[in-house]
Amino acid sequence: MRKDEKSYHILIIEDNLGDNILIEEYLTENILNPKLIRADTFQSAKVLLENRSNTFDIIFLDLSLPDLSGEPLIVGVLNLAVDTPVVALTGFSDLDFSIKSLGLGISDYLLKDELTPIILYKSVIYAIQRRKFTDQIQKSEKRYSDLFQLSPLPMWVYDLETLHFLNINKAAISHYGYSDEEFLAMTILDIRPQEDAEYVLNLISDTRQGHKVSQKSVSRHKKKNGELIFVEVTFNLLIFNGRDAVMVLVNDITERAKYVETIEKQNQTFREIAWIQSHVVRAPLARLLGLVNLLESEIPNVKEESLELIQHIKNSAFELDEIVRDISKKSEQIEPLDKNEI
Amino acid sequence: MKSEIILVDDDEVLLVILEKMFQKVSPDTKLRLFSSGMEALDHLANSPITGLNRFLLLDINLKDLSGWDFLNELADRNDTYSKVILITSSVSALNSEFAKKYTSVIGFFEKPITFEKIQRILEQIREI
Numbered sequence: 153m154r155k156d157e158k159s160y161h162i163l164i165i166e167d168n169l170g171d172n173i174l175i176e177e178y179l180t181e182n183i184l185n186p187k188l189i190r191a192d193t194f195q196s197a198k199v200l201l202e203n204r205s206n207t208f209d210i211i212f213l214d215l216s217l218p219d220l221s222g223e224p225l226i227v228g229v230l231n232l233a234v235d236t237p238v239v240a241l242t243g244f245s246d247l248d249f250s251i252k253s254l255g256l257g258i259s260d261y262l263l264k265d266e267l268t269p270i271i272l273y274k275s276v277i278y279a280i281q282r283r284k285f286t287d288q289i290q291k292s293e294k295r296y297s298d299l300f301q302l303s304p305l306p307m308w309v310y311d312l313e314t315l316h317f318l319n320i321n322k323a324a325i326s327h328y329g330y331s332d333e334e335f336l337a338m339t340i341l342d343i344r345p346q347e348d349a350e351y352v353l354n355l356i357s358d359t360r361q362g363h364k365v366s367q368k369s370v371s372r373h374k375k376k377n378g379e380l381i382f383v384e385v386t387f388n389l390l391i392f393n394g395r396d397a398v399m400v401l402v403n404d405i406t407e408r409a410k411y412v413e414t415i416e417k418q419n420q421t422f423r424e425i426a427w428i429q430s431h432v433v434r435a436p437l438a439r440l441l442g443l444v445n446l447l448e449s450e451i452p453n454v455k456e457e458s459l460e461l462i463q464h465i466k467n468s469a470f471e472l473d474e475i476v477r478d479i480s481k482k483s484e485q486i487e488p489l490d491k492n493e494i
Numbered sequence: 495m496k497s498e499i500i501l502v503d504d505d506e507v508l509l510v511i512l513e514k515m516f517q518k519v520s521p522d523t524k525l526r527l528f529s530s531g532m533e534a535l536d537h538l539a540n541s542p543i544t545g546l547n548r549f550l551l552l553d554i555n556l557k558d559l560s561g562w563d564f565l566n567e568l569a570d571r572n573d574t575y576s577k578v579i580l581i582t583s584s585v586s587a588l589n590s591e592f593a594k595k596y597t598s599v600i601g602f603f604e605k606p607i608t609f610e611k612i613q614r615i616l617e618q619i620r621e622i
C-alpha cells in the first residue's frame with residue numbers, strides 16, 4: 153500500500169513507553185513521515201501546547217497520566233488544544249467514560265487493545281477532516297451571526313408564540329437602551345405603547361394563522377427612556393432553535409416623520425394664505441371694481457379729466473385682480489403630501 | 495313682469511352698488527337688501543308662500559352664517575320656491591363645483607358684479 157505523504161504533526165500524550173512505541177510503529181505503516189512529539193505527563197504536554205511555535209494536526213491522549221487523569225485531564229487538554237482534534241486512548245475498563253468524553257469535545261476514542269495500523273490511520277484522517285468541516289460550519293455560522301450582530305440597523309428575533317425576544321443585535325441594544333438580559337426578559341409588547349397592544353396582537357394572530365401580512369409596516373416603538381419613536385419594520389418568519397419565530401429589521405424614521413410634519417404644517421399655512429388671497433383680499437377688490445363699473449355708467453355726467461382718472465383706477469384695480477388670481481392659482485397647486493410615498 | 499330680488503351680502507357698500515346698478519338696468523325690479531343671512535332667512539320664513547318663485551342673490555361668505563349653511567337651511571325647510579344665484583369674491587374653482595349639489599342654486603357669479611353680469615342674472619331669472 154502507498155503511504156500517505158502528507159506531513160502530519162502529531163502529539164502523543166502517553167506515559168506508557170510500550171504503548172508509545174506501538175502507536176509510533178502503527179502510524180508509520182500508513183504515514184510516510186509523521187512528525188511525532190511525545191509527552192508523558194500533563195505538565196509536559198501543557199508546556200508543548202502553550203508554545204505557540206508548535207502546531208499539531210492531531211493529539212492522541214491517554215486518559216490516565218501520572219499527574220492528571222479522567223475528566224480534569226480531558227478538559228485541560230481540550231482547553232490547550234483549542235482547535236486541534238483530540239483522540240482519547242483508553243482501555244476496556246474506561247469504556248463508559250470514553251463514551252462520555254465525546255460529550256466533552258473529544259473527537260474520537262480508541263481502545264488500545266483493539267488498535268491496528270488501519271484503525272489508527274483512519275482515526276487520524278477522520279478526526280482531521282471532521283475538524284476542517286466543523287471549522288467551516290463554525291466560520292459560516294459566525295459570518296451569519298456577524299451579519300446579524302454587526303448590522304447597523306436594529307434587529308431581533310422573537311418567539312411567535314410567547315412573543316419573547318430570542319436574540320437581539322448590538323444596534324437594537326444601543327438604540328433602545330435595554331441590555332441584552334433586559335431584552336431577553338421582555339416580550340415585543342414591552343416596547344410598544346400600551347394603546348397599540350391590541351393592534352399588535354391582531355397582527356400576530358393573523359401571522360400565526362398564516363394570513364398574508366404586509367412585510368413592511370410603520371409602527372410606534374418605546375425606548376427604555378420612554379421616548380416614542382416611529383419605525384419602519386421589515387420582518388420575516390423563520391425557525392429559530394426549533395421555534396416558530398419572526399426576524400425583525402427596524403429603521404427609525406422619527407426624524408423623517410418630524411420633517412414631514414413640519415412640511416405639512418407649512419403647507420397648511422400656505423393653504424390658509426391661499427384662502428385669504430382667494431376670499432378675503434379679493435372682497436374689497438371686487439367692491440372696488442364694482443364701484444368703478446358704476447362710476448363709468450355715470451359718464452355723461454363726469455368731466456373729461458375725471459374720466460381719465462377713473463380709467464386709471466380701473467386699470468390699477470384690474471392689475472391687482474390679476475395678481476391676486478395668479479397667487480391664488482399658484483397656491484392651489486400645493487397638494488397634501490402622500491404619506492405612503494415618503 | 496315685476497319681480498322681486500332679495501340681495502344678501504354682508505358687504506354694505508356692495509349692497510349699495512348692486513342697488514344702484516339694478517336701478518339703472520331694471521328700475522322696475524323690487525329689491526330687498528339684507529346684510530345678514532339670518533335676517534334674510536327670517537324674512538323668507540315670515541313671508542307667505544304665494545306659489546311664485548322668490549329670487550335671491552346670495553354671497554357665499556357671510557359673517558353670521560356661510561352661504562352653504564343658508565342653502566342647507568332652505569333645503570331643510572323644503573323651500574322649493576326660493577331660487578338662489580350665488581355670488582362670491584373667491585376665485586377658487588372649487589366653489590362652483592360644490593354649488594352644483596344644491597337644487598335651489600340656479601346660477602353662480604364671481605364678483606365684481608358688473609352691469610353686464612346683472613343683465614345675465616336678470617335673463618336667468620326670466621327663464622325660470
